[in-house]
Amino acid sequence: MVLKMMGMLILGIASVSDIRTGRVSLWMVLLAGACSGLSAVIGITDRMTTVPELLSAMIPGAVLLWIGFISANAIGYGDGLMMFMVGPLFGVERMVEGMLLAFFVSAIVSILLIVLRKVNRKTTIPFIPFLASALGVVNFVL
Template sequence: MHVYPIVLAAVWGIAGGLLAPRAAYRLAVPADTPWAAACPSGHPVRGWLGPARCRTPHCPSGSYGLGYGAAIGCGAVCGWLALATGAHPELVVWLLLVPVGLVLARVDLMVFRLPDVLTLPALGGAVALLGVASLLPSHQGSWLRALCAAAAVGAVYLVLFFVNPAGMGFGDVKLAPTLGLVLGWYGWPTVFTGTFAGFALGALTGLVLIALRRANRKTPIPFGPFMLLGALAGVLF
């Protein structure tokens, strides 16, 4: 694979990481609460894309969201996806989902929430775009299998939610089909790997926090970031 697609993907990721902080800040509010419309000091926040930095002169809040590290990380993930996936049409879908995943992870870490305004369009958009990708001759996956995997992974999370609603939010259930769709594009072993990796990462993090006495068995831990990291690991490896 030529280096140019990798560089372009990395540049896209950095741009997405730079545009994501404001949306992540505005969406990071408790359920049934209007989206944030002011900085922590009370000055108005306008628009959804761009840095989370107050434009009011001498505002003590300054920068109050994701920093440049998130943009660099987003660029690295996109570049790595391009390297691992190759110049195939499904790569476009993965690159579009990465900034969305960044915002979802940030919001879940802040307020234990995965907003429908992101999870549901992400699913619909991914289904449609992968359907288009499946019609192109250079694709390397199966749209029908991806749909089946989305239904299967979503069903697994739904069962887990009903079995233990205190241990899993319904936002996780809504995110699961999108991740199942992505993993299923490449095959059932990838579905298993990516799903298992999410649970393993979450469990390991919980054990580490307990060992460090920063949490106990009843301490809630946002699971969305681990789901996203697991799916990423499944695609990459």
């Protein structure tokens, strides 16, 4: 639980950075990876998880990286890398739920901003804040 809270704190800091600069620092991604790595070691040694479960939890991040690649970086690599790194920390179920909720909420917000003429279709909107919020909801509320 402590490592999940640390992961959420890192996602919160990354959210602020993503909103302010449109970038996510590599050290934040690596720190998230360190939390996930520590969680993975503890999970495996305590027989609470398996290596295939940990690897499958990285699939949502890999999918996001792939989408970023084929869409000419429409979704940033920082978003995909962060999801890839926190995957083992939260598990595949929570990552998929979080990713779907983040996509849904970001789509609603984007449509609302376009309708209100605050942004246009070419405007980039930070995704990490949606991901952090969604993971917070699926891990600590639901």
